[in-house]
Structures are given as structure tokens and as C-alpha cells.
């Protein structure tokens with residue numbers, strides 16, 4: 001622990017001189033409010049300034065994200081949001097118009113995932129939720145879920161092979177709990193966006209999280225989560241915070257968390273890139 005504390009301090013002191021590790025931001029939002037302040041070019045500029053090689057981004061409504069994606073299709077992974085306006089966030093599990101909307105959007109062929117779905121345990125039996133899971137499985141797209149552990153259990157009951165990204169390490173981000181879910185569900189990945197304070201209180205990586213990353217190096221991804229425009233304003237600071245705790249891990253694991261795991265999930269590295277890209281496997 002003391003040794004790691006010392007290393008952490010060194011990283012803090014010299015972080016400005018370190019070469020930036022390529023980073024895949026796996027949890028971003030670009031919505032109507034953000035678009036009023038930041039046009040797509042400005043977003044790309046922010047990503048460039050923080051040496052972000054790739055970004056998985058969702059948006060409400062999807063039209064602004066679509067413009068951003070078409071500006072830089074080689075580095076933006078567009079995640080199809082299920083909310084068309086800000087009130088949908090609390091009512092989508094009962095919205096029967098959602099599935100036809102998603103089916104129509106998916107036909108564009110460029111979506112790289114579906115989400116972020118905010119869902120409580122009490123809503124896990126929703127028909128709309130199970131239809132979205134079926135849709136994601138059919139299109140072989142990862143689902144980004146912000147939800148309770150029982151939601152993850154229900155999802156894997158319906159679709160055991162579905163790729164899922166559990167946003168923010170779940171609603172109860174305790175290393176023991178996260179570890180048991182990773183053991184139970186091999187297609188579950190974790191994004192640790194917004195958990196920097198837990199992972200590295202005062203900038204020094206916590207022992208339990210360190211062990212968790214070492215035990216499951218191929219299951220974690222990092223992200224800033226620009227849930228508000230203020231967060232976009234603070235983007236470079238948020239990225240620096242992530243880079244600081246990442247740099248306290250062994251090099252090989254840094255590469256996996258910072259880039260490799262997300263690249264594999266979104267099939268973008270040369271090794272995993274499919275010739276035909278994303279397609280509906282039922283057609």
C-alpha cells in the first residue's frame with residue numbers, strides 16, 4: 001500500500017510530463033442542450049485536446065449525435081439512445097412506440113450499441129425492456145445499462161450471450177459485488193465512469209479496486225460520462241483524473257482498461273474489425 005501511495009504521488013507530480021496513453025472514452029452523451037454550446041467540430045476538438053482516440057457516445061435526441069458521428073465516423077461509436085426527449089428517461093419502460101422507433105433507426109446501419117438505459121429493479125419485467133434486449137441480440141449490439149443488479153440478472157435470463165456494459169460499475173459499485181457479477185456473466189463488461197473518487201480517493205488507487213482490475217483486466221472500460229453540458233466544459237480535467245489513477249496500474253492493464261477492452265467490444269482494432277461492419281444478422 002505504501003509503495004503504491006508513493007507511486008501515486010509520483011504520478012501526480014509528473015503526470016504532465018507523461019506521454020498520453022491512447023484512450024477510448026466509453027461513456028459520453030451529446031444531447032440537445034450540449035449542442036447549443038458545442039457544435040460537432042468543438043466536440044472533436046475537445047476529444048483531440050485530451051488525446052481521446054475513440055469515443056462511444058449516446059444522445060437525446062439522436063439527431064445531434066448523428067451529425068457528430070458523420071463528422072468523424074472513424075472514431076465515434078454512436079450508441080442509439082432510447083430517449084427522444086428528457087422526460088422519456090423515467091417512462092420508457094412503458095412506451096410501446098419505442099420498439100418501432102428503434103427498429104427504424106437501426107436500419108441506418110451505423111449504430112454501434114444501444115443505450116444508455118436507466119432502469120430500476122422494479123421495472124425489470126417490462127415488456128419494452130425485454131424487446132430491446134431481443135433487438136440488441138438480433139443486431140449483435142452491446143447494451144449500455146445503468147441499473148440495479150437485479151436488472152442484470154433479468155437481462156441474462158433473457159439473453160445469456162448478450163454483450164452488456166454495466167454503466168458506473170452498477171448502482172451499488174462495491175468491488176465484491178462487481179466481482180461476483182463478472183464471475184457469473186462472462187459477457188458483462190463494466191464501465192467505471194463517475195467512480196473515480198471511489199476507485200482513487202484523493203487520487204491514490206484503492207487496494208480493493210486495484211485487485212479487481214488485476215483479477216479481471218479484460219472486463220473494465222473507462223469513461224467521463226458527460227451527463228450535462230457542465231461536464232463537457234470540465235472534460236479535460238475529468239480525463240486527467242482518469243489518467244492519473246490508470247497510470248498507477250501495471251502497463252499491460254492500463255492498455256486494456258484505457259483502450260483495448262472497448263476496442264474489442266466495438267470491434268474496432270485491426271484484429272477484431274469485421275469486413276462487413278455492423279449488420280442485422282437476421283437479414
Ligand SMILES: [Zn+2]
Pocket residue numbers: 027029116167225226227
Ligand atoms: Zn451516462
